[in-house]
Amino acid sequence: MQYKNSQKNLFSSFTNSQREILKKLSLISDDLNVSFYLVGGTVRDLYLERSPEDLDILVSDWDTDFLKVAQVLNGEIVKKSQFNTVKIQSSFGEIDFTTFRKEKYDFPAALPIVSKGTIEDDLSRRDFTINAMAIPLSNKIDRELIDPFNGLQDLSNRLLRVLHSKSFIDDPTRILRGIRYKCRFELEWESSTKQFLNDGKEYIKNLSGDRIRNELVRIFSETLVPNMLSELNVLGIWENCDPNISFQEYPFSELSEFLGSRNYSREDRELILVAFLASLLISKSERETFKSMLNMDKTWIKMTDSVGVLFDLSSYDLLNNYKLLVSKMKNLPIEAIDVFSFVHKNTKFSELLRKYLREKENYSPMLTGNDLIAIGVPKGHLVGKLLDAISELRIEGDIVTKEDEIAFVYEKIKS
Secondary structure (H helix, E strand, O other), X not given: OOOOOOHHHHHHHOOHHHHHHHHHHHHHHHHHOOOEEEEOXXXXXXXXXXXXXXXXXXXOOOOOOHHHHHXXXXXXXXXXXXXXXXXXXXXXXXXXXXXXXXXXXOOOOOOOEEEEOOHHHHHHOOOEHHHOOEEEEOOOOOOOOEOOOOHHHHHHOOEEOEOOOOHHHHOOHHHHHHHHHHHHOOOEEOHHHHHHHHHHHHHHHHOOXXXXXXXXXXXXXXXXXXHHHHHHHHOOHHHHHOOOOOOOOOOOHHHHHHHHOOOOOHHHHHHHHHHXXXXXXXXXXXXXXXXXXXXXXXXXXXXXXHHHHHHXXXXXXXXXXXXXXXXXXXXXXXXXXHHHHHHOOOOHHHHHHHHHHHHHHHOOOOOOHHHHHHHOOXXXXXXXXXXXXXXHHHHHOOOOOHHHHHHHHHHHHHO
């Protein structure tokens, strides 16, 4: 694929709001005595003829007055990091600014020590050649692409290439980002880069759980997440995160089928994928390692532990005691049960889980939340808890009629 579009045509990919931001930045560059550049993923996406979701702006002066920039953009600074990066939320959208800098890593997987630099220094510190391109913003129609590492050529050849041999050792999160880019843009690892990856993946274990988890969250948000999780397995990334963890082999194409047949929100999708990975860890010790390896928050821990409960239940003799099984599952998230039954399908236990899910959907309470409030239940979380309890009792067969539901509610109010 050859990229012959003029810079003018490239800029047509921006939304009207984004073009307004670029226009304003071009106009104030002289007043502030700084130069602004489009950089990184924004430039890459333009050449891929994708509308950039984000605006990444590189700024020439370390001491740029970002308060004034925010004012011109009718926005405010919402984040400023230790690396002299600034995020401005404006009426036109969100913009990320970085200043020219160079980076130094004192040891593998360390956070970088940053200092003032040139545009050459800044592009040299980036993860892949396809993200090491910049376009100056000025009032000129033609803007010359700055591409010192031939990123555009690599993009044309569908290659993912790092800038130097120690790239993955300096920052092993680049391996996880690389997997995202490779799958999202249908690229191939450049041969030397693949070798550097194999040499550097052992340093992933030096990353904090937060840094690994943050990259995993980004993978979870991708459309082609099954491909990315498969690539993690193929490259042996998990065992380099911790040798005590080993995911059960799984045809990840089936995960695409599962996700495509559900309409989960972005937040639920994240938890679904946590449950999916936990369902591929057979032993409790591996699931405990999984939790600590990612420094999980409470919601991820709950989902992982719920999968653990299902593993335990599958080993009990509950196949002939459905009512007891239902009672033990009533506090488990539906999402965990849904995922577990899919991953471990074609088993008797999975059939019982699917039956439970069908009944959960079909045996909704006849009473509504407003009905409960009218009966005398205080507004708040108790309404939801009682409705859930009624649903479970309907599945178990202990509640059949609407009168049974009303009697149950009155009994709970009195107690």
